[in-house]
Amino acid sequence: MITIVDAINAAQHKHLLGEMFKLRARVFADRLGWAVNVQNGMESDMFDKLDPAYAISTNDDGEVVGCMRLLQTTGPHMLSDIFACLLDDEPAIRSSRVWEATRFCVDTTRLSGTGTRNSISYVTSEVMIGSFEYAMEAGITDAVAVIDPVMDRVMRRSGNAPSDYLGSPKPMGKVTALAVLMDCSPERINRLRDFAGIRHDVFDRQSQMAD
Amino acid sequence: MDIIDLSTVERGEENYLGFIDQLCQKLELDYASYATTSPISGAVQGYANYPDAWKMHYMRRNLQRIDPTIHTAALSIAPVDWSRFERNEKFDAVFFAANDFGVCKQGITVPIRGPYGDRGMLSVTRDCSAEEWAMLKRKIMGDLQVAAVHLHDAVMQSDLISRVMRLPRMSAREKEVLQWSAAGKHQQDISDILMISPRTVEIHLRSAREKLGALTTAQAVGRAIGLGLIYPS
Structure with missing residues (x-):
C-alpha cells in the first residue's frame, strides 16, 4: 500500500518517515556504499529539508518496504544542484510539467526475489505506480530520475524501461549513477500493472487526507 | 494557451491582473489569485481578481497572515485541493x-518553487458540483x-537584479531543439x-520555452535569437 507523505501531513506520519529514512540508510549506505549522510541509522540529505513528497510502500504488517522521493524541477533539486556531472555539466531540465524522482529503493532483506505481494518486483512496481499516478493527477507528464545500472536493468525487465537517457553514467562511490527520463502516462502505468498483476487502487486513501 | 505573454509586456500589477482574468476565462474558472511570500520578511505580495468587497474584507482582517491556501499549500509539491482543508480551523x-x-x-492551489528557494501560489476557484469540479x-x-510557473517567474523577475540572476541557463540539447525550430522543423x-x-524533443522544447519565459515555441525562438x-536561420 502506498502512502503519499508531504510536508503538510508529515507530522501525522512521523513513524513512517523515520522507518523510510532507516530503509534508505540500509540500502544506500550499507548495501550500495553511496557516500551519504547517516545519523542515528537514518539517511537524509539537504533535499529532504526542501519539503519533498515521498511515495512510501508498506507491507501488510505496516513495515516500510519501499520508497521514492519527488521534487519539482522548477525549484532546487538534485540534478540542478549537485548531480550536474550526470548531465555532462549541462544545465538541468526545468519544467512545470516535469518532476524529479530520487532515492528510489526497496527492502531486499524483507522482500523475496519472487512471489506476489512480498516480492521485490511487486513493491518496485507499486512504488512506481503510486508515484506516477500522484504525478499525473498533478498535471505532470514526465519525470527525471537518478538511478543505478542495476535499477535500469530491473526497470527494463518490468515493463518500466526509461523513455530516454540524459547525459552519461558516472561513478558514485561503489556504484554508477545515471539520469533517465520516464513518461508519467497511462501507458506506463498499465505496463507496470500488467507486469506486477496489480489491479487495485494502490493508495492508502484514509491517511492521505489526514492532515 | 492564448493569454498575455508576460515575457513580452511591461511587468506590472495591471498585466498580472490581466493574466489572471484571461486565465479564468480560458480555463472556465470563477476567480484566481497569485501570492508569493518574501523569503526575508515573510510579507505576502499578491494579485487577485476576487470581488473588491472580498478583497477589502480579506485585507482589513489581515487574513493573508493565516490563510492556509497560502502558507500550508506552499509545503506541497502537488496542487492542493481545498478539500484537504476541510477540518482546518484557519481555513474556516x-x-x-x-x-x-x-x-x-x-x-485548488498550485504551489510553485523557484531556483532560489522562492515560492509562489496560484489559487483558483469554481462554483460547481463536485463531479464537474x-x-x-x-x-x-x-x-x-x-500558467503558475509563467506568472511566478514573471513576478520574480520584476526587478533588474533578479532578471540578471535568472538569465536562462540552457543546455546544449535545448539550444539544439530551438535552433532546429528556428529552421522550421x-x-x-x-x-x-x-x-x-x-x-524527449517535447520535454526539451518545453523546458527551453519555460526557461525563456515564453508560452509558445515561436516566442522562445525569437527570444533565444535576441x-x-x-542563430537566426
Missing part, C-alpha cells in the same frame, strides 16, 4: 464569510501548472534529425 477562519461575498470554498481539474491541471523532424524520441543563444 479565512473563508467562513466567503459565501456572502460570492466567493466559493471550492478551489473533478472533471474540470483533470482537464486544466497541465495548463494550470504552466517540427517535433517529428527534430526527433528524426537528433535521433531522440518526439517525447539573447544570442541560437
Whole structure:
C-alpha cells in the first residue's frame, strides 16, 4: 500500500518517515556504499529539508518496504544542484510539467526475489505506480530520475524501461549513477500493472487526507 | 494557451491582473489569485481578481497572515485541493464569510518553487458540483501548472537584479531543439534529425520555452535569437 507523505501531513506520519529514512540508510549506505549522510541509522540529505513528497510502500504488517522521493524541477533539486556531472555539466531540465524522482529503493532483506505481494518486483512496481499516478493527477507528464545500472536493468525487465537517457553514467562511490527520463502516462502505468498483476487502487486513501 | 505573454509586456500589477482574468476565462474558472511570500520578511505580495468587497474584507482582517491556501499549500509539491482543508480551523477562519461575498470554498492551489528557494501560489476557484469540479481539474491541471510557473517567474523577475540572476541557463540539447525550430522543423523532424524520441524533443522544447519565459515555441525562438543563444536561420 502506498502512502503519499508531504510536508503538510508529515507530522501525522512521523513513524513512517523515520522507518523510510532507516530503509534508505540500509540500502544506500550499507548495501550500495553511496557516500551519504547517516545519523542515528537514518539517511537524509539537504533535499529532504526542501519539503519533498515521498511515495512510501508498506507491507501488510505496516513495515516500510519501499520508497521514492519527488521534487519539482522548477525549484532546487538534485540534478540542478549537485548531480550536474550526470548531465555532462549541462544545465538541468526545468519544467512545470516535469518532476524529479530520487532515492528510489526497496527492502531486499524483507522482500523475496519472487512471489506476489512480498516480492521485490511487486513493491518496485507499486512504488512506481503510486508515484506516477500522484504525478499525473498533478498535471505532470514526465519525470527525471537518478538511478543505478542495476535499477535500469530491473526497470527494463518490468515493463518500466526509461523513455530516454540524459547525459552519461558516472561513478558514485561503489556504484554508477545515471539520469533517465520516464513518461508519467497511462501507458506506463498499465505496463507496470500488467507486469506486477496489480489491479487495485494502490493508495492508502484514509491517511492521505489526514492532515 | 492564448493569454498575455508576460515575457513580452511591461511587468506590472495591471498585466498580472490581466493574466489572471484571461486565465479564468480560458480555463472556465470563477476567480484566481497569485501570492508569493518574501523569503526575508515573510510579507505576502499578491494579485487577485476576487470581488473588491472580498478583497477589502480579506485585507482589513489581515487574513493573508493565516490563510492556509497560502502558507500550508506552499509545503506541497502537488496542487492542493481545498478539500484537504476541510477540518482546518484557519481555513474556516479565512473563508467562513466567503459565501456572502460570492466567493466559493471550492478551489485548488498550485504551489510553485523557484531556483532560489522562492515560492509562489496560484489559487483558483469554481462554483460547481463536485463531479464537474473533478472533471474540470483533470482537464486544466497541465495548463494550470504552466500558467503558475509563467506568472511566478514573471513576478520574480520584476526587478533588474533578479532578471540578471535568472538569465536562462540552457543546455546544449535545448539550444539544439530551438535552433532546429528556428529552421522550421517540427517535433517529428527534430526527433528524426537528433535521433531522440518526439517525447524527449517535447520535454526539451518545453523546458527551453519555460526557461525563456515564453508560452509558445515561436516566442522562445525569437527570444533565444535576441539573447544570442541560437542563430537566426
